[in-house]
Amino acid sequence: MGRLTRGGFTLLRAHRTGVDARSGRWQVVTVGVSAAELMPDGRWPEPLRPLADAVELHLRPAPGGRGTELSVRPLGGVATLPGMAAHLVGDDPDGYLRQVLRTVRQLAETGEVLRADRPAAERPATGPPGTDGPVVPG
Amino acid sequence: MRALCWEGVDRLAVRQVPDPELRNAHDMIVRVRRSTTCGADLPMLAGRVPGLAAGDVLGHEFLGEVAEVGPAVRRHRVGDRVVVCAAVACGNCWYCRQGLYSCCDNGTATGTVGEAAWGQPTGGCYGHPRTAGGFAGSHAEYVRVPYADVGAFTVPDPVSDDRAVFASDAAPAGWMGAELGAVRPGDVVAVWGAGAVGQLTAQAATVLGAERVIVIDRYPERLRMAERHTGAETLHYEHTDVPAELRERSGGRGPDVCVEAVGVADGGGRPVSLADRFTGRGGPVEDPLAVREAVHACRKGGTVFVSGTFTGFVDAFPLGAVMHKGLTLRSARQHGQRWIPMLLDRMARDELRTEHLATHRFDLDQAPTGYALFRDRADGCVRAVFSPHG
Numbered sequence: 001m002g003r004l005t006r007g008g009f010t011l012l013r014a015h016r017t018g019v020d021a022r023s024g025r026w027q028v029v030t031v032g033v034s035a036a037e038l039m040p041d042g043r044w045p046e047p048l049r050p051l052a053d054a055v056e057l058h059l060r061p062a063p064g065g066r067g068t069e070l071s072v073r074p075l076g077g078v079a080t081l082p083g084m085a086a087h088l089v090g091d092d093p094d095g096y097l098r099q100v101l102r103t104v105r106q107l108a109e110t111g112e113v114l115r116a117d118r119p120a121a122e123r124p125a126t127g128p129p130g131t132d133g134p135v136v137p138g
Numbered sequence: 139m140r141a142l143c144w145e146g147v148d149r150l151a152v153r154q155v156p157d158p159e160l161r162n163a164h165d166m167i168v169r170v171r172r173s174t175t176c177g178a179d180l181p182m183l184a185g186r187v188p189g190l191a192a193g194d195v196l197g198h199e200f201l202g203e204v205a206e207v208g209p210a211v212r213r214h215r216v217g218d219r220v221v222v223c224a225a226v227a228c229g230n231c232w233y234c235r236q237g238l239y240s241c242c243d244n245g246t247a248t249g250t251v252g253e254a255a256w257g258q259p260t261g262g263c264y265g266h267p268r269t270a271g272g273f274a275g276s277h278a279e280y281v282r283v284p285y286a287d288v289g290a291f292t293v294p295d296p297v298s299d300d301r302a303v304f305a306s307d308a309a310p311a312g313w314m315g316a317e318l319g320a321v322r323p324g325d326v327v328a329v330w331g332a333g334a335v336g337q338l339t340a341q342a343a344t345v346l347g348a349e350r351v352i353v354i355d356r357y358p359e360r361l362r363m364a365e366r367h368t369g370a371e372t373l374h375y376e377h378t379d380v381p382a383e384l385r386e387r388s389g390g391r392g393p394d395v396c397v398e399a400v401g402v403a404d405g406g407g408r409p410v411s412l413a414d415r416f417t418g419r420g421g422p423v424e425d426p427l428a429v430r431e432a433v434h435a436c437r438k439g440g441t442v443f444v445s446g447t448f449t450g451f452v453d454a455f456p457l458g459a460v461m462h463k464g465l466t467l468r469s470a471r472q473h474g475q476r477w478i479p480m481l482l483d484r485m486a487r488d489e490l491r492t493e494h495l496a497t498h499r500f501d502l503d504q505a506p507t508g509y510a511l512f513r514d515r516a517d518g519c520v521r522a523v524f525s526p527h528g
């Protein structure tokens with residue numbers, strides 16, 4: 001029991017949620033806007049558009065007025081993804097598609113793609129070097 | 139600018155780091171006037187939280203002046219004095235519209251990383267591992283605030299910095315425990331933990347009409363502070379049989395609402411090695427002693443609210459008692475955007491006083507010393523509050 005709980009992270013991933021990187025399942029996101037707002041004139045939203053030849057797409061209204069359920073899955077199974085698309089989605093197509101759907105939703109709901117702070121390593125620190133504070137004794 | 143960086147297990151240092159920059163149209167930059175330690179920092183300090191990297195800036199409860207605004211910010215101007223909710227949320231998604239801001243769908247810039255641990259990614263937070271959104275902490279001269287119109291609140295003039303800084307996290311967390319714990323007039327409420335969160339839970343329970351509030355801890359000075367400032371009764375858990383005492387003080391029924399405001403073992407617990415994290419061996423298993431006690435003590439049909447922070451799995455959880463007593467078990471990271479305006483109003487009317495919780499004040503350069511006091515509960519430290527600009 002203890003072991004099972006401790007290994008929980010692994011067990012959950014492998015067996016419970018069935019997250020198989022190449023399942024070919026539909027990946028679905030609920031976006032808080034209508035289908036017409038999500039895909040005006042049927043145009044695919046960014047950043048899904050570049051995958052238009054590689055995935056199939058399905059829309060339906062979400063229950064309870066929650067907007068639109070947007071589903072995508074690789075066309076004809078993962079193994080047959082064409083060159084550029086195969087390159088894009090890498091070896092975890094499902095994870096990649098969920099990431100793309102998350103971005104689609106973020107753009108539709110907030111108008112932006114939220115960016116992380118740039119890691120300190122990418123930028124020089126400015127100002128006087130300053131003195132390091134004391135270190136908490138262990 | 140200067141910032142307090144985590145350097146490794148139990149090691150902190152004030153370093154020069156790059157100034158924050160506007161990254162999105164809804165961002166603003168805040169010049170930090172106050173930034174406080176929080177119990178949530180202790181497991182990080184102890185190296186128990188996966189993903190924290192050397193050089194990460196800590197701190198998530200803060201107040202300051204607006205220094206720069208992005209083009210899409212409407213509610214704030216340069217110079218405004220604002221308190222910022224520790225939870226980062228968009229204000230627009232379904233969760234935000236339900237008031238569940240800390241569950242925001244768009245609150246992190248780190249994609250789907252939350253899936254493995256939680257099933258779904260949650261909202262963001264400052265000063266946590268990058269997986270919590272990618273937002274640097276507030277123990278710094280300046281901090282970037284995403285979704286500024288949603289997460290930052292102008293502080294009414296009469297409210298001091300030392301009072302308002304607690305509206306960032308501790309006060310909304312306290313309010314949440316009482317409100318979502320469904321405290322009603324006449325209730326007996328027990329609160330585990332007499333840190334800032336526990337004390338503010340006790341205050342909120344009283345405001346919501348609780349007739350009897352009992353706070354449990356083992357630090358006499360914290361218990362005395364709870365008595366003095368919240369009017370609660372207190373129990374020292376090392377000197378008494380807590381469940382028996384609670385039974386006695388609640389007519390044999392048990393408290394109607396039990397709030398746990400403790401989190402992982404006191405002081406952050408033991409560090410988890412990288413190897414153990416990788417294999418899942420040895421961690422992150424946490425001992426929910428206070429939750430267990432709360433479940434046992436709670437009256438039949440009552441509510442147990444878990445405010446304390448847990449990041450992994452717990453062993454020996456009394457699920458049977460939850461089932462057979464018909465308990466409601468709730469928990470959340472605070473949805474501050476929902477309560478901060480009301481809390482600031484109460485602060486302005488002097489109905490909610492929090493400044494006594496800032497027992498120790500330091501310049502940013504002394505922040506490592508402040509953390510040592512806070513971690514060791516030395517010198518009666520309840521919260522160490524830093525003023526990066528003196």
Ligand SMILES: NC(=O)c1ccc[n+]([C@@H]2O[C@H](COP(=O)([O-])OP(=O)(O)OC[C@H]3O[C@@H](n4cnc5c(N)ncnc54)[C@H](O)[C@@H]3O)[C@@H](O)[C@H]2O)c1
Pocket residue numbers: 175176177178179180307308311330331332333334335336354355356357360375399400401402403404427428444445446447448470471472473520
């Ligand atoms: N849910 C939220 O949004 C939210 C917000 C802020 C803080 N938190 C969490 O709330 C918890 C409390 O925060 P804080 O800043 O007050 O922390 P703190 O570390 O200052 O206080 C915790 C207190 O719990 C006491 N304690 C330890 N074991 C106990 C036990 N078995 N019974 C009773 N008391 C016990 C400690 O002595 C200490 O006084 C932390 O886990 C923190 O991460 C949650």
Ligand SMILES: [Zn+2]
Pocket residue numbers: 175176177178198199224307308
């Ligand atoms: Zn906090």
Ligand SMILES: [Zn+2]
Pocket residue numbers: 227228229230231232233234241242243244245
């Ligand atoms: Zn949101």
